[in-house]
Amino acid sequence: MRAELHDELDGLSxxxxxxxxxVGSAIxxxxxxxxxxxxxxxxxxxxxxxxxxxxxxxFEERSLGLLMLQQPGAADLRVIVxxxxxxxxxxxxxxxxxxxxxxxxxxxxxxxxPVQLRETVLEMGQVAEHIVAxxxxxxxxxxxxxxxxxxxxxxxxxxLHRQLFTMILDDQxxxxxxxxxxxxxxxxxxxxxxxxxxxxxxRVVFLVTGQRVLN
Amino acid sequence: MRAELHDELDGLSxxxxxxxxxVGSAIxxxxxxxxxxxxxxxxxxxxxxxxxxxxxxxFEERSLGLLMLQQPGAADLRVIVxxxxxxxxxxxxxxxxxxxxxxxxxxxxxxxxPVQLRETVLEMGQVAEHIVAxxxxxxxxxxxxxxxxxxxxxxxxxxLHRQLFTMILDDQxxxxxxxxxxxxxxxxxxxxxxxxxxxxxxRVVFLVTGQRVLN
Numbered sequence: 001m002r003a004e005l006h007d008e009l010d011g012l013s014x015x016x017x018x019x020x021x022x023v024g025s026a027i028x029x030x031x032x033x034x035x036x037x038x039x040x041x042x043x044x045x046x047x048x049x050x051x052x053x054x055x056x057x058x059f060e061e062r063s064l065g066l067l068m069l070q071q072p073g074a075a076d077l078r079v080i081v082x083x084x085x086x087x088x089x090x091x092x093x094x095x096x097x098x099x100x101x102x103x104x105x106x107x108x109x110x111x112x113x114p115v116q117l118r119e120t121v122l123e124m125g126q127v128a129e130h131i132v133a134x135x136x137x138x139x140x141x142x143x144x145x146x147x148x149x150x151x152x153x154x155x156x157x158x159x160l161h162r163q164l165f166t167m168i169l170d171d172q173x174x175x176x177x178x179x180x181x182x183x184x185x186x187x188x189x190x191x192x193x194x195x196x197x198x199x200x201x202x203r204v205v206f207l208v209t210g211q212r213v214l215n
Numbered sequence: 216m217r218a219e220l221h222d223e224l225d226g227l228s229x230x231x232x233x234x235x236x237x238v239g240s241a242i243x244x245x246x247x248x249x250x251x252x253x254x255x256x257x258x259x260x261x262x263x264x265x266x267x268x269x270x271x272x273x274f275e276e277r278s279l280g281l282l283m284l285q286q287p288g289a290a291d292l293r294v295i296v297x298x299x300x301x302x303x304x305x306x307x308x309x310x311x312x313x314x315x316x317x318x319x320x321x322x323x324x325x326x327x328x329p330v331q332l333r334e335t336v337l338e339m340g341q342v343a344e345h346i347v348a349x350x351x352x353x354x355x356x357x358x359x360x361x362x363x364x365x366x367x368x369x370x371x372x373x374x375l376h377r378q379l380f381t382m383i384l385d386d387q388x389x390x391x392x393x394x395x396x397x398x399x400x401x402x403x404x405x406x407x408x409x410x411x412x413x414x415x416x417x418r419v420v421f422l423v424t425g426q427r428v429l430n
Contacts, residue, residue, distance in 0.1 A: 060296070064289075064293065064296060067282065067292050067296070068289050068292055071286060074279075074283050077282050077283055078279065081278070081279060081296075081299065084296065084299065084300070085299070085303065088300065168392055168396065173392055176392075177383055177384060177388055177392060180395055180396055181395055181399045184399045184400060185399060185403065188400065188403065
């Protein structure tokens with residue numbers, strides 16, 4: 001019974017790792033779609049999000065099954081309940097990547113991001129990818145060193161986010177309101193994506209060490 | 216044992232209702248703070264959010280306690296796990312009200328919202344209040360009629376949100392980029408707030424009827 005419970009817990013953990021992989025691929029493609037105004041890529045991100053949603057539902061159903069049939073003890077119970085929250089965060093990250101892809105689709109054939117901001121947005125996309133890859137390692141191998149790095153990565157994302165605002169709020173901003181609105185929304189999506197990823201990693205840290213990472 | 220379990224489930228439900236009341240009060244005050252550039256009110260919303268966060272943690276701990284000690288059956292298990300998600304949604308709604316209050320504080324002593332958009336933002340605030348009040352009734356009394364109304368309320372919110380964009384993207388928009396960015400963020404916060412509230416109500420409907428409300 002216990003061995004079965006732990007096999008299933010490993011299975012649930014693998015499901016979360018697979019979700020990080022999918023939402024990592026989604027944010028990477030969404031960034032390319034956004035910067036290159038690539039409609040096909042944008043469509044592929046939008047339709048691929050269904051898979052993340054399906055894994056989220058599968059996670060929930062299998063967790064309920066475990067709670068029902070295996071009567072896990074205190075520690076395993078916490079793992080399952082925390083896993084449910086992590087799965088929600090990952091599902092939301094998929095939505096945010098999809099939002100970016102939808103913005104790219106909406107402005108096609110031009111890019112929603114003016115040329116001089118693309119470097120910053122590209123960096124936000126890359127930081128998001130690094131963060132989610134580390135979050136995957138944190139789940140897969142309880143890699144606390146990677147978890148510690150995530151706090152600095154999240155700060156880097158916040159700095160890039162502030163840079164975007166500095167650029168669009170500059171008196172010399174030449175692009176008018178619509179691109180400013182698009183950049184505002186995109187910036188928010190990347191920042192929320194990173195927040196959710198960091199929150200997933202913090203939950204793992206809390207499970208492993210019992211220390212809540214405040215921030 | 217069963218009676219004790221059901222008393223505690225009622226207690227958890229009351230906690231969620233109290234959270235809806237607190238985040239309802241928060242969005243109402245945040246809207247006033249935003250439109251009237253009322254710094255004191257903004258500060259009170261920002262500091263009151265701690266209470267919502269504390270209730271969210273209390274909900275989680277008490278749910279874990281129940282899962283551990285009472286070995287609930289399948290139906291009660293689903294109630295507890297769904298409650299954990301609802302508590303997360305409500306906690307997030309508190310954050311969103313706090314974001315609005317912070318924007319109000321940042322632009323004080325002027326209002327972040329230009330005069331001709333205040334009517335629309337006021338309506339968004341009011342729709343948000345109605346939605347969260349109904350969500351409270353749905354939790355407290357499993358009021359499926361109120362739950363059904365929420366879908367139309369959510370559509371009303373989306374319509375108001377689109378109106379905001381129409382106004383800021385109009386060629387005649389006279390306020391420049393910064394107010395457009397502020398309005399974009401506020402609009403997003405109200406819309407997300409409503410989405411979370413509707414999602415809480417849908418979870419109750421799913422518990423009661425077994426029907427997932429797709430949208």
